[in-house]
Amino acid sequence: MKNVFAEDLYLFNTGQLFQAYRTFGSHPAVDNGRAGVRFAVWAPNARAVSVVGDFNDWMGGSHTLGRAGTTGVWIGFIPGMRTGDRYKYEVLDANGDRRLKADPFGFQSELRPNTASIVTRLDGYEWQDEAWMEDKRHHPPYARPMLTYETHLGTWRTDGPEMFRSYEQLADELVDYLVSMNYTHLELLPLTEHPFDQSWGYQTTGYYAATTRYGPPDGLKKLVDRCHQQGISVLLDWVPGHFCKDDHGLRLFDGTPLYEDADPRRAEKPIWGTLAFDFGKPEIHSFLLSNALFWMDVYHIDGIRVDAVASMIDLHFDKPEGMKTLNRCGTTEHLEALDFLRKLNETVFRAFPESIMIAEDSSAYPAVTSPTYLGGLGFNYKWNMGWMNDTLRYFETDPDQRSSIHSHLTFSLIYAFAENYVLPLSHDEVVHGKRSLLHKMPGSYPEKFANLRLFYGYWITHPGKKLLFMGGEFGQFDEWKDYDQLDWMLMDYPSHAAMQRYVRKLNRLYCEQSALWVRDHDAGGFEWIDVNNAKQCIISFIRKGWDGTPSVIIVCNLSRESYLSYRVGVPSRGRYRLLLNSDDAEFGGSGQPAFMTARSAARAMHGKPYSIEISIPALTVQIWTNA
Template sequence: MQASPVLVSSDDLYLFNTGQLFRAYRTFGAHPIVFEGSFGVRFVLWAPRAQEVAVIGDFNDWNVTDRSVKLAQIGTTGVWVGFGPGLSEGVHYKYEIVNANGKRQLKSDPFGFQSELRPNTASVVTNLDCYEWQDSEWLDDRSNHPPYEKPMLIYEVHLGSWRMDEPEQFRDYEQLSQELVDYVCSMGYTHIEILPLTEHPLDRSWGYQATGYYAATSRYGPPVGLKKLVDRCHSRGIGVLLDWVCGHFCKDDHGLRLFDGTPLYESSDFRRAEKPLWGTLAFDFSKPQVQSFLLSNALFWMDVYHIDGLRVDAVASMIDLNFDKPESMRALNRFGGTEDVDALQFLRKLNETVFLYYPESLMMAEDSSSYPAVTSPTYLGGLGFNYKWNMGWMNDMLRYMEIDPAERSSHHSLITFSLHYAFSENYVLPLSHDEVVHGKRSMLNKMPGSYQEKFSNLRLFYGYWMTHPGKKLLFMGGEFGQFDEWKDYTGLDWALLQYPLHDSMSRYVGELNKLYLENEALWELDHKQSGFEWIDVNNSAQCMLSFQRNGKSSEYSIVTVCNFSRDTHPIYRIGVSQPGVYRLLLNSDESDYGGSGFELSSTAHTNNVPLHGKPYSIELSVPALSIQIWKFDTA
C-alpha cells in the first residue's frame, strides 16, 4: 500500500524538521482517520536512514505480507507515512524497519499512545480524544492564580508501591483516583507528584528509563484511567505534577536506540551519547527533530492529560558534558567549555514553549548543580524554570539531623547556611524518594538516638522544614515514619499505623500541614528576603535557632523556636517585634504527637526587654528535641 503525501501537510514536515512542531503527536504515530472514503489508521514515522518501513501487528499475524501496511518516505524529509484501511482502535502493532545496514528490526512507535503490558512491547492504536473532562473550574482558577504566593505541599508518590496487596498486584488508575486522592486530601496536601508514567520495560527503574514517551504506562490500566485520576484530583483541589525524563532513554531494542540503524535520537559521538552511570543514552538536543519530539511531549501531558506541571529530572546531568563520566569520555563544547550548550538551549526553549501555551504551569528543575539563574527568565539569561529543587538545603539538613545531638553544636552552619542563598532562586525543599533508597535509610531511621528520640528528631526536622522558606515536597511513607527504606516491590508499611508513635507521627504531619496552609506568613513571601528574618541564629552552643516568617501583613508573623539538643530549657528568652500576646500554634513535644508532654503555657506575654535586635522579648519553656511555632495574637 503506497502512501499519499497528502496524509501529512508540508507545513508539519517543515516545522518538525526545524524543531518547531510543538504538537508533533497530532501528526506522528498512529491515528484513526477517514482517508479517501475509507476508515483506517494513518501511520507517520521519522526514520531518515531506513531503507524500508512496514507496519505489522496482530492484524496480519506479525508477518510482512500483502496485508502489511507499507510506508513510503516523503521526498527527502526523513518522514515515512502510510495508511491501513480497515484498521481501528485496539490494533497492536510495531514498525518493521529495514535499517541503514540492511538489517530488519522491530520497533515500538516513538509516538505510540499506549503500549502492551510488559514484558510485551507492541504499541496499541488508541484514541485519546474520547474523554469528557469535568475540571474546567480548576483550570480557570489555575489560570487566574499563579503559584508563587500560594501554599504548596507536594506528596511525591510511586503509584505502583503506594499500596500493594501482593507483589505486582498494582492498584489501577481508577482505584487510585479514589483511595490516593481521598488520602492526599485528608492529609492536607495541595499537589501530588507522580514518578514517571512514560512506558518503561523494567518496574524497578521506576519509570526513569523509558521507551514510550507518549504512552502512559499500562501497568495501572488504560489511558482513560489516568485521565480519571487527574480529573478527580482537580475536582478535589489537588494539582498533579509528573516527573519527566528528557535527559536520557534506555537501550532496549524495541525503543529509540539506533532507531533506523544509526544514532537518531542519540548523538553519533559516543562520548556525548553514553550515560555510563545509568547505562542509558542521552538525547541529542542539537537535532531539531529531537527537539520537536521532546517539546511536543511536554505539551502532550498538559494537552491530553491536563497535567499541571513537570518536574524535569536530572538537569545537572544534562547540562554537564562530563557528568559522572570517566576520563576517557571527557569532551569539550565548541567553545572549549564543559557545559552542554545544546542542552542549555533546549531547556530554555522547553520553558519558553511550555509557558507560551500554559503560562500558569509549574516547571521544576531537579538540579544538583550550582548553575546560576535556573529560575530566572530566559530573556535575562536564565533557564526559565519557575522552581528549582533545593538539593543543597536537603543535603545539609539530612547531614545535620543524622549527627548525634551531643555533637551538633560544632555543625551549626549546616542548618543556617541555606539562608545565604534561599532567595537566589524559587525553591522547593525536597524530601524525595532518592533519599530513602539504596541504603540511605528512611527519614525516621536516619534520625539518631533511641527509638523515642528518632521520632522527636523527625518531628523537629519536619517542623523546621515546614517553616523554612520554600515550597515543600515529601515522599510517600515519610508522613507516618516508615521505618524501613522504600521498597519499590511492595507496598508501604501501612500496618505501622497500629503502633502509637507512627500513628502519632501521621497526625502530627497532618496538623503541621494544616498549620502551614492556614498561615500566610509561611508561604506568601517564600521567594523574598522580607519574608524571613532571624531572631537568634548564633546560639550554636545550645543548638538553638529562632526566626520569624512574615507575610504581606505584619499582623500575621510567625515565630519559630527550634531546640536541636537533648537539653530542656525551662526558661528561655527570645526577642520579638510586636508588644502583646503570642499564642502557641504547635508544640512538637505534645504527648498527643508522641512527645514527652512537658507542660507549656499556650500564651506568652511580651516584656519591655529588648533582645536579639528586637524591641521586646518573651519567655518560654523549650523541651529537648522540639520545635515550637508561635503567632502574635491580634485579638
C-alpha cells in the first residue's frame, strides 16, 4: 500500500495523477484495525500542517500530518474521525503564520457563510442509468441533436429569498420540464462550491465539492441520474482559468503562491478580482485534470463547458499596460495554458471517449475543435461568439433599418464550418443591463414577440448546436435577476404562454427533422437559396441530411412587409409541406392565412430549376419540407 501511495505522489508531482481525488483529501478508512479518516494535502512550503475540527475543538497541533518525503505532500491518519465531521487544515506557513484552509480536495463544504470541509463518502449511491451510459459509448455527439437548456439552479425556481430548490426536488421538477419542452441537454452553471451567490459559481473555492446550497452530493447524483433516465445529457460549466481570493481557499495556500502564478502580473485577473492558476506547475495539471475526470467519474457528468478560454490563452487579456507580459518566444500566447488545454482534452477523451468538451472562447485562436495531433486544442465544440454578436445586433435593429446591415445576418456562413460550433444564447447576454432577449427586440409589443419567434426560428435552423438560457423559452421580459426566480407568473399572460408553446413546437421540430442537425459541421449540409435580398430583408436556405434524408427549406421575412405571393427557388420537383409558421395564431402571431402546401413549378428562380409560391407575413420564419 505504501508503494502504491508513493507512486501516486510521484505521478502527482509530474502532472500525471489523473484520479488524484482518490489519494488526496479526506477518506474514511481503517488502519491497524482502527476506523478513522486518512488525509493528504499538498503544501510544500509549509512548516507544519494539522487537521482541526469539531473532533478536537479546532485546536491546532494535536493532530499533525507528516511530510511524505520531498513530494511537498502531508499525510496522516486520525482515528475516531468519521463521515460528517467538519474540518480544516491549519497550515503553519512559510512565514510562520497560521492559516485555516478548506480542503482543496474536500468532497463537501458547509453552507455559506461557513467554510469548513466535511468528511464525505461518495460511493454509496445506486445509479440507475446503465442503459444511458452504455448507449452514449456507441453514439458520438456530432451527428445527434443538441438542444441545450442553460440553467442556474439557484434561480430557476425558488420558494423565497435564499430558499433554494434541492437537487432532489429539481430531479423531478426540472427534468419533467426539460422533457415537456423537448430539450436534449441540460447545462448547469458551475456547481463547485463558492462563497458568493452572485458569482453564479464562477469564482470557486471548492473544486471537488458540489455546492451545499441545494443539498448533499447524492441529491446531485439523483438529478443527473434522472436526466439520463429521461434521455437528457448533463453538461457542467467548469472554471479552470481562475479562482477567488477568499482566505479559506487556494490563495497563498502554504504562505506562498502555490496554486497561483508567482508573478502577480500573470496571477491577477483584475477585471474579476481573482487569481489565475499557474499552468506551468505539474501539480496544478494533476489537480485540475483530475477534477475534470472527477465530475465524469463520480457524478456521471456527460461533458464540460470550459469557461473563459480566451482569458486563459492570452497573457494580455483585459490587462492594464503595467501588467502585460510576454512568453519565452516574445508573443502574448500563454503557452503553458495552451499546453494544459491540449492535455486536458487528451486526458478526458482517453478516459471517457464519448464526452463533450466545449470551449467558451471569444478569441480568434485557430483550430480549437481540431484534434491535438493535428495541432488543434482538441475540444469537440466551441461557442460561436461571432454569430451571437452579429445576429443579436441585427435583430436589435429596427426592421426598417435592417437592409443596411444585411451582412450581419449572413456573414456567419462564411466561417460556420471552420470549427464545430455551438450557437449560444446564454446568461451572459441577458444580465448586467443587457436586457432579456425579448426586451432587445425592436418595435411594438406584438412586434417584439414576432421578432423573437423569428429570431429563434433562424437560430434553430442555422448550422451549429444550440443553447438557450432559462427563461428565454417563454419570453422573460426583465433581464435575469440572479437573486430571484424566473418570472413564472408571466405564464398567466397569453403572449408568454404562446411563446412557450412556440418554443416547445420548434424544439420538437428540430429534434424530429434530422436535416437540422445531422450535418451541422459539414458544409455540404447547407445551401443558400437567396442570400442577397437585402432590399426586402428576406433570406432563404436549405438544410440537407444525408442521401435519402428529407431536406428542409427555411424562409425568413425580416421586414415589416407581408408578401401574399412570394416565389422561392427549390431544387426538385414535387409537393412541399409547411412544417412551421411562426405567425400562427397558436403562437401569438397574426394568424394571417398561409399556404400549407405548395407544388413546385418548372419556373427557375434563385438559381434553382423549380420554384414554389408561398405567402409569408411580416417578421415570420417558415420551415418547409419536400417529404
